[in-house]
Amino acid sequence: MTSQTNPSLSPENLPRHLAIIMDGNGRWAQARGMSRTEGHRAGANTVRDVVTRCRELGIPHLTLYAFSSENWNRPQSEVSALFSLLLEFIQKEVPRMLREGISLKVFGDIDGLPVAVRTALKLAIKTTARGRDMDLNLALNYGSRGEIVRAVRNMMADGLGPEDISEERISAYLYSSGQPDPDLVIRTSGEQRLSNFLLYQCAYSELYFTTKPWPAFDKESLDQALCDYAHRQRRFGRTQEQVDEQKGRV
């Protein structure tokens, strides 16, 4: 079924913001007798395919968890391999982002990244900033608690007082400022946890877990997750009757 014929994939049923915890590259590779780095390389191909599908469907905000602040604890060789793959990805994908109106953003402490990665990212962010059709947010050197600490520090540095603090104001100080909260969070590879990802923003997100490892998560897997989401009933604290009533009115 194509997006044209499947009503679950029509724009009003899709998440405005999809966030993905891309997990399982290492296990996918090891199960095949390959190195973890090869798993990350295969994972980078999945990133390309998933971005393509989201752009095609018209999902306006996509956030991909690519490197957590806790991932620094991995062996140095794996960390370097991840960053060289990231560099390669940015260099290859920027022309396509420009063509397709995709704006690249980073959620996380960009200045804590290796200098070559930092420089390439800053240039890519600047070059693609005018993209209006999709925000592609890469969560890199990202941790949600750290993001909240940073927000509080910046609010204090800006001289905000207790009366200035509201839920909206806090949102405005997070990396995701100006973008809607994720409607759907997908995590691949069987783990059912958030691993310090968008804790404030995901207060009301729908969660979808699949046992498929990230390198095996193809277009069909994504469509399946999106169809599952289209059938969820989001109540935001109300009763189902209230939700139905409101739907009838609009």
Ligand code: IPE
């Ligand atoms: C996800 O795959 C990529 C990153 C976290 C950078 P993993 O590398 O976590 O793969 P597993 O979980 O060890 O299989």
Ligand code: IPE
């Ligand atoms: C979460 O995956 C971080 C990313 C996907 C970048 P991990 O594989 O690092 O998470 P844990 O350690 O299993 O929770």
Ligand code: MG
């Ligand atoms: Mg993992």
